[in-house]
Amino acid sequence: MAITLDTPHAPSPRLPAVRWGAAGTALVALALAPLVLDSYYLHALIIAMIFLLPAHGLNLILGYTGMLSLAQGVFFGLGAYASALLSMHFGTPFVVNLFAAAGIAALIALPLGIPALRLRTTSFVMCTLGFVVIAQMVAKNWTDLTRGDMGLSGIARPKLAIPGLGDATIAITQIPHYFYLILAVALLATLAFVALIRSPAGRCMVAIRDNETLAESLGIPTWSYKLIVFMLSAAFAGLGGSLYAHYETVVSPLVFQMYYSNTILIIVLGGGVGRVPGAIIGSFLFVAVTEALRVTPELRMIIYGFVLLVLVFMFPQGIAPLLERATEWLSRLGGKTDANAEKQA
Amino acid sequence: MSAVVDGPILSVQGLRKNYGGVPALQGVDFDIARGEVCGLIGPNGSGKSTLFDCCTGLQKSDAGRVLLKGVDIGGWPMNRIAREGRLLRSFQKTVVFPTMNSEENLILAGQMARFPGIASTFSIGPASRARVKALRERAQELIEVSGLSRVAHLPAGNMSGGQQKLLQFASMLMPEPELVLLDEPLAGINPILIEKVIQCIESANKKFGITFLVIEHNTDVLMNLSHRVIVLHQGQKLADDTPEAIVRNPQVVEAYLGG
Numbered sequence: 222m223a224i225t226l227d228t229p230h231a232p233s234p235r236l237p238a239v240r241w242g243a244a245g246t247a248l249v250a251l252a253l254a255p256l257v258l259d260s261y262y263l264h265a266l267i268i269a270m271i272f273l274l275p276a277h278g279l280n281l282i283l284g285y286t287g288m289l290s291l292a293q294g295v296f297f298g299l300g301a302y303a304s305a306l307l308s309m310h311f312g313t314p315f316v317v318n319l320f321a322a323a324g325i326a327a328l329i330a331l332p333l334g335i336p337a338l339r340l341r342t343t344s345f346v347m348c349t350l351g352f353v354v355i356a357q358m359v360a361k362n363w364t365d366l367t368r369g370d371m372g373l374s375g376i377a378r379p380k381l382a383i384p385g386l387g388d389a390t391i392a393i394t395q396i397p398h399y400f401y402l403i404l405a406v407a408l409l410a411t412l413a414f415v416a417l418i419r420s421p422a423g424r425c426m427v428a429i430r431d432n433e434t435l436a437e438s439l440g441i442p443t444w445s446y447k448l449i450v451f452m453l454s455a456a457f458a459g460l461g462g463s464l465y466a467h468y469e470t471v472v473s474p475l476v477f478q479m480y481y482s483n484t485i486l487i488i489v490l491g492g493g494v495g496r497v498p499g500a501i502i503g504s505f506l507f508v509a510v511t512e513a514l515r516v517t518p519e520l521r522m523i524i525y526g527f528v529l530l531v532l533v534f535m536f537p538q539g540i541a542p543l544l545e546r547a548t549e550w551l552s553r554l555g556g557k558t559d560a561n562a563e564k565q566a
Numbered sequence: 567m568s569a570v571v572d573g574p575i576l577s578v579q580g581l582r583k584n585y586g587g588v589p590a591l592q593g594v595d596f597d598i599a600r601g602e603v604c605g606l607i608g609p610n611g612s613g614k615s616t617l618f619d620c621c622t623g624l625q626k627s628d629a630g631r632v633l634l635k636g637v638d639i640g641g642w643p644m645n646r647i648a649r650e651g652r653l654l655r656s657f658q659k660t661v662v663f664p665t666m667n668s669e670e671n672l673i674l675a676g677q678m679a680r681f682p683g684i685a686s687t688f689s690i691g692p693a694s695r696a697r698v699k700a701l702r703e704r705a706q707e708l709i710e711v712s713g714l715s716r717v718a719h720l721p722a723g724n725m726s727g728g729q730q731k732l733l734q735f736a737s738m739l740m741p742e743p744e745l746v747l748l749d750e751p752l753a754g755i756n757p758i759l760i761e762k763v764i765q766c767i768e769s770a771n772k773k774f775g776i777t778f779l780v781i782e783h784n785t786d787v788l789m790n791l792s793h794r795v796i797v798l799h800q801g802q803k804l805a806d807d808t809p810e811a812i813v814r815n816p817q818v819v820e821a822y823l824g825g
Contacts, residue, residue, distance in 0.1 A: 421687040421698060424666075424674050431663040438622065438657075440649035440678035440741065449684070 240548055244498075251404060255397040263396045265512035269504045270407040271464045275481075276488040276500035277414045278457030284495030285418055286450045287430030292333070292349035294482030295356040296326040296455035300462025301472045302360070305373040308467070315379035315393075319406070319463045326459025327452040334451040338444060353479055360474035372473025379467050393467075403464055410460060415497055417453070426450060430495075458485075484508065491532050493541025502540045573636055575600045575745050575777050576621065576653075581630035583616050583801075590616040592801040593630065598745070603771050603778045605788040605809070608798035609822050614781045615658055617798070618747050622655045623647045634745070649678050654738045655747040658781075660730045660754075664723025668714050668733055671722050672705035673698065676740035701740075708736040713762065728759040735766055739776070746770075748780045752787060760784070764791060785823060789813060797822060 255263055275293045282290050300322035307313045307321055337348045360367050367373065379393040379402060393402050417423055428436040429443050437443050466472050484507065492503020510528070514521040536543065574597035583591040591613045598604050608614050619625040621632050623644035632639050634651045647653050663671050680697045681687050687694075709718050712732045717725050722733055731751065738746050751767070752760050764787060770776045782788040789795065789809035797805040797812060799821045805812055812818055 416690050417688070420690045421677055421681060421694060422684070424670065424677065425687060427666065428663050428674050431665055432661055434624070434644075435657070435661045435663065436674075437644045438624070438648055438655055439675050439737065440645050441674075442643070442645045442649075442684060445684055449688075 243544075243548055247501075248408070252401075255400050260396045262513070263400050265509040266505070267396070267400055267403050267468060268512055269508040270403045271461050271468065272484065272488060272508045273407050273500060273504040274410050274461030274464070275458035275485045276492070276504050277410060278454035278461075279485050279489045280494065280496075280500045281414065281417065281426070281457070282450050282454040283489060284499070285423065285426040285430060286447060287433075288338075288447065288451075289346050290349045290451070290454065291346060291479075291482045291486070292352040293454065293458045293485045294479065295349075295352045295477060296330060296458035297462040297465070297481055297485070298356060298360065298472075298474075298476035299326045299329055299455075300459030301466040301476050302367065302373070302462075303459065304463035304466040305376045305472045306366070308377045309373060309375070312377070315377075315381065315467055318467070319460060322459040322463035322466075323456040324459070326462070327456040330452045330455035331448070334448045338447045338451060353477060353482055357474055357477040360477050367474070370474060372471055372475075374471045376466050376470045376472065378470065399468055403468070406460065406464060410457060411497075411501070414457070418497070422446065422449075484511075487529065491529070491539055493539030493544075496539070496541040496545075498544055499539050499541035502544065506540065574598055574633075575635055576779070577631075577633040577636075578617070578621065579631045579633065581617065581620055581632065582628045583613070583620055583625065584628055589801050591620070591627070591630075594798070594801070594803050596796055596803060596806055598777060598779055600744075600777055601771070601775050602794060603767065603780065603792050605792035605795040606779055606781045606798065607783070607785060607788065607795060607812075607822060608804070611800075612798040613801040614798055615749055618655055618749055618779075618781070622653060622747065645678075648741075652679075652741070652744040653747070654741065654743045654745075656734050656738060656749050656751060658749045658753070660727060660734050662722040662725075662730050662733050662737070665721050667721055668709050668718040668725075668736075669702065669705045671733055671737055672708055672740050673701045675737035676701045676704060676742075679741035704740065708739060712736045712766070728755045731755055731759065732762065732766075735763060739766075739770055739774075742774070743776060745777045745779070748778060748782075750781055750783065752782055752784050760787065767791060785813075 251266070254266060258266070275297045278296070279290065279293045282288050303322045303325040304318040307318045308315075313321070333352055337345060340348055361369055363369075380390040381393065381402070383389045383391060391398075393399055418426070425436065425441050425446050428439075428441060429446060433443050462476070465476070488503035488507050489500055490503075491507055492501065493499030511521070511525055514524055517524070532539070576598040578594055578596050581591050581594045582589070594613070594617060606614050606617070616625065620627040623639070623642055623646070627640070634647070634653055637651075639647055639651060642651070663674065666674065677687065680701055681694075709715055712735070714729060714732055714736070717729055722730060725733065735748075735751065738748075748767070751763055755763070767778055767780070768791070771778060780788065780792065789812070792809055795805075795807065795809050795812045796803060797815075797818050804821060805815050805818050807815065813823065
């Protein structure tokens with residue numbers, strides 16, 4: 222992986238402008254989507270944006286810190302259950318549930334991470350796989366809390382207070398409302414993710430991924446950083462789980478299936494691990510396409526599998542590097558155009 | 567860390583280490599004075615690198631004590647020894663952070679000395695940016711001094727072995743250490759680079775008063791560089807004297823230097 226905190230080597234002066242331009246264009250296109258797409262496709266985009274959150278978490282722990290955790294699905298499920306239970310038993314508002322879900326997921330990650338992070342490489346992966354199995358069993362069998370296989374239904378739809386207007390609220394009931402709400406949360410989470418990896422701590426994470434012993438020898442408390450990253454990645458997943466619960470209004474032990482952890486892994490690896498746009502591209506490509514392929518249920522998973530195979534063989538580093546090359550090409554093209562204009566002048 | 571200012575910067579007392587019953591260190595004792603450049607030589611398998619590992623917390627010794635500035639650092643994790651003890655080390659095999667360029671490698675090396683704690687490293691506020699700016703300036707100075715300016719933009723993994731060696735050495739200086747343990751700093755590099763590394767060690771020692779303990783098989787260079795040389799043989803200290811006395815020591819000649 223030849224990447225450095227998403228800062229290209231010797232970038233041309235135009236490159237950051239092109240990248241911001243591309244990001245801005247994508248954001249405007251997304252914001253306009255409800256005006257042109259019907260509910261079905263908006264639903265697919267909503268699911269993609271929900272999955273972007275645990276994908277950011279996995280990208281943080283795998284892409285930037287070098288540890289493969291299969292437990293993202295567990296924290297996603299915990300966030301969903303936490304939000305559902307708070308909403309049903311205490312009637313807490315959506316925003317409180319959202320932050321509580323992130324906090325609870327992070328807090329549960331703490332005692333899980335303390336023993337798990339003593340392990341390395343495949344042992345750590347196996348340990349996180351164990352968490353998935355345990356979470357499934359707990360969700361199925363702790364029926365007093367989770368209602369077992371029946372799951373929790375009737376989770377309140379979000380209501381947002383309008384600042385400065387007293388008790389006035391906006392009820393999120395329609396798909397386009399959900400779309401904008403989840404877009405806003407996904408955008409804020411993405412900005413938080415970028416801030417994290419651009420912070421000095423982000424540099425420590427990359428150091429741990431590159432060479433943990435060297436990092437330790439330079440005074441970096443690697444175990445503490447790994448634990449914090451594990452908790453942060455759980456918090457991102459918990460946020461996603463909360464959005465999922467309030468969007469679907471139903472949560473069942475199915476959220477702890479390996480399918481969810483697998484999907485999150487495919488998003489990150491397929492999009493481009495250790496790159497900010499990787500998880501974003503991956504979530505739209507793999508979740509939205511999967512949802513869209515429901516129109517051909519017989520061929521859906523076959524096409525999905527075929528796409529994965531093509532990706533592994535043709536683009537082993539994911540889709541994001543292709544996008545990077547495209548932005549560099551655009552940057553060079555822009556540079557040449559500027560140079561020609563100067564010559565003519 | 568409350569340190570004893572006078573007295574040796576590093577004191578190794580009765581250090582023992584076994585690997586599955588095979589003794590690597592058998593009760594090694596020595597002191598390193600502040601400001602010294604001390605050589606550490608011995609045949610392969612004599613316990614030199616194990617000694618470094620035990621002094622820096624990479625491995626736990628089975629018995630004995632390591633006092634850093636008078637403080638027993640037994641049981642301290644490696645990162646604490648580096649951060650609080652200001653003791654840094656290089657590794658026998660040159661290691662850098664391969665995906666980061668030289669500047670990022672150097673900023674990272676100095677980061678924990680500049681930031682007051684883990685929490686502060688998660689900030690991107692003005693105080694954090696000011697610290698990184700200061701680190702960046704120091705990194706640029708060291709890049710220039712090390713002669714790495716031409717390749718500074720490359721990921722360190724794409725640099726040559728010699729350039730990585732220089733980068734590794736510059737990384738040691740970034741956090742302004744008091745004691746540096748260098749494990750074969752001259753191995754596998756050309757004569758011009760050897761000269762450059764020697765100059766860097768001498769300059770860091772004279773200008774900044776950094777103490778060095780250096781493992782090196784290039785004995786001619788090491789004897790010129792060191793104020794004192796310690797010889798290890800089969801996990802025991804064989805000799806500890808000035809370079810001139812070491813080369814004349816018949817036991818050292820027989821065990822290591824040869825005819």
